[in-house]
Amino acid sequence: SKTYKIAVIPGDGIGPETVGAALEVLEVLQRILGTFKLDYEHLDWSSDRYFAQGKYLPDDWMEVLKPKDAIFFGAVGHPKVPDHISLWELLLPIRQRFQQYANVRPSRMIKGVKSPLANCKPEDLDWVIVRENTEGEYAGQGGRTHISQDWEIGTELAIFSRYAIRRIFHFAFQVAEKRPRKLLTFVTKSNAQRSGMVLWDEVAYEVAKEYPHVTMDKMLVDAMTTRMVFKPASLDTIVATNLHADILSDLAASIAGSIGIAPASSIDPTRKYPSTFESVHGSAPDIAGQGIANPIATMWAAVEMLEWIGEHDAARIWMEAIEEVCAAGTTTPDLGGTENTAGVTEAVKQIIEKRATAKSS
Numbered sequence: 444s445k446t447y448k449i450a451v452i453p454g455d456g457i458g459p460e461t462v463g464a465a466l467e468v469l470e471v472l473q474r475i476l477g478t479f480k481l482d483y484e485h486l487d488w489s490s491d492r493y494f495a496q497g498k499y500l501p502d503d504w505m506e507v508l509k510p511k512d513a514i515f516f517g518a519v520g521h522p523k524v525p526d527h528i529s530l531w532e533l534l535l536p537i538r539q540r541f542q543q544y545a546n547v548r549p550s551r552m553i554k555g556v557k558s559p560l561a562n563c564k565p566e567d568l569d570w571v572i573v574r575e576n577t578e579g580e581y582a583g584q585g586g587r588t589h590i591s592q593d594w595e596i597g598t599e600l601a602i603f604s605r606y607a608i609r610r611i612f613h614f615a616f617q618v619a620e621k622r623p624r625k626l627l628t629f630v631t632k633s634n635a636q637r638s639g640m641v642l643w644d645e646v647a648y649e650v651a652k653e654y655p656h657v658t659m660d661k662m663l664v665d666a667m668t669t670r671m672v673f674k675p676a677s678l679d680t681i682v683a684t685n686l687h688a689d690i691l692s693d694l695a696a697s698i699a700g701s702i703g704i705a706p707a708s709s710i711d712p713t714r715k716y717p718s719t720f721e722s723v724h725g726s727a728p729d730i731a732g733q734g735i736a737n738p739i740a741t742m743w744a745a746v747e748m749l750e751w752i753g754e755h756d757a758a759r760i761w762m763e764a765i766e767e768v769c770a771a772g773t774t775t776p777d778l779g780g781t782e783n784t785a786g787v788t789e790a791v792k793q794i795i796e797k798r799a800t801a802k803s804s
């Protein structure tokens with residue numbers, strides 16, 4: 444049996460609740476399948492650590508994470524810490540320093556989960572949003588200054604490099620190429636933003652020449668929100684900048700039923716560095732500690748992690764169990780159900796156990 448080294452960072456708020464739920468299922472899968480083992484390093488990198496020690500990450504965080512096969516991440520964000528501090532001291536350095544340049548955010552309608560859109564049937568929605576994850580509006584460049592005695596200005600400089608645009612387009616085309624519809628929609632705002640966004644447009648058409656079997660179309664980000672709502676079936680793979688895709692992915696998750704089910708993989712496709720598997724949602728302080736967080740986003744992220752390390756059977760079994768639980772209506776309140784985190788987790792575990800018993804007898 445194979446062993447994989449996994450860094451576990453539950454983080455803040457509902458992070459430890461949903462990560463804890465996923466770890467329970469991972470125990471069951473390892474026991475039942477007997478084909479792989481996860482060697483965890485549990486890391487307390489969180490706001491609590493910041494309160495106690497003044498830092499989210501230890502100085503040697505890169506050395507700690509570098510040898511891992513994957514990073515399993517909950518969420519970060521605490522009501523008592525400004526968000527730009529918690530994010531820039533924990534999540535964003537990992538994405539950027541480890542060149543996890545593709546953030547992959549699939550959305551599809553799971554059976555039993557209802558879209559808030561009356562017109563959206565299950566077969567209408569099967570998207571993958573590919574988010575540029577290292578630069579753009581998240582470059583962290585800018586500053587605050589006074590241009591006159593009382594006019595303070597803040598600049599937030601978005602940086603778009605040809606290098607990073609090219610690599611995210613290649614990645615997105617390769618995702619689109621593997622999907623049945625082979626359709627890639629790229630999103631920019633090149634009408635208002637005339638430098639970086641126009642460079643995105645140019646690179647899009649350049650890279651497209653290398654993927655003749657993929658159909659590409661272009662959207663401005665404002666019109667894209669309308670298309671997602673009114674013509675969900677017209678979309679397949681979507682590629683967008685760091686900020687645009689951040690916003691579009693919350694919208695996508697909501698159209699697919701809830702932000703509580705949406706996974707995100709921050710991937711270094713070169714595998715030089717480990718990739719991070721996380722949820723689209725955050726630490727949800729409004730429901731933290733109540734035991735009602737939907738664990739499915741984090742579970743689905745763990746399914747993606749299993750796919751990434753090559754444990755495809757475990758991934759498939761888990762995803763099928765998630766779908767069965769949703770189809771049965773065993774869901775948390777965000778999906779209209781009355782179960783809590785533990786109830787959903789128990790149901791997922793039982794389905795996996797039951798299938799294993801049925802198979803072996």
Ligand code: NAD
Nearest residue numbers: 518519520521526703723724725726727729730736737777
């Ligand atoms: P959020 O995603 O945490 O929550 C938005 C809304 O969705 C809330 O009403 C919340 O209760 C609900 N929700 C989120 N996840 C849910 C789940 N699993 N089950 C049920 N309901 C769920 O976004 P926010 O409120 O804007 O941010 C809260 C904190 O999280 C902030 O500090 C923010 O910076 C941080 N954040 C972190 C990440 C991350 O770590 N990946 C992502 C987004 C936001």
Ligand code: IPM
Nearest residue numbers: 530534689707722723724725
């Ligand atoms: C996400 C989050 C983060 C992001 C925040 C918390 C910095 O919203 O993963 O979608 O914008 O990348």
Ligand code: MN
Nearest residue numbers: 689690693723
């Ligand atoms: Mn987000």
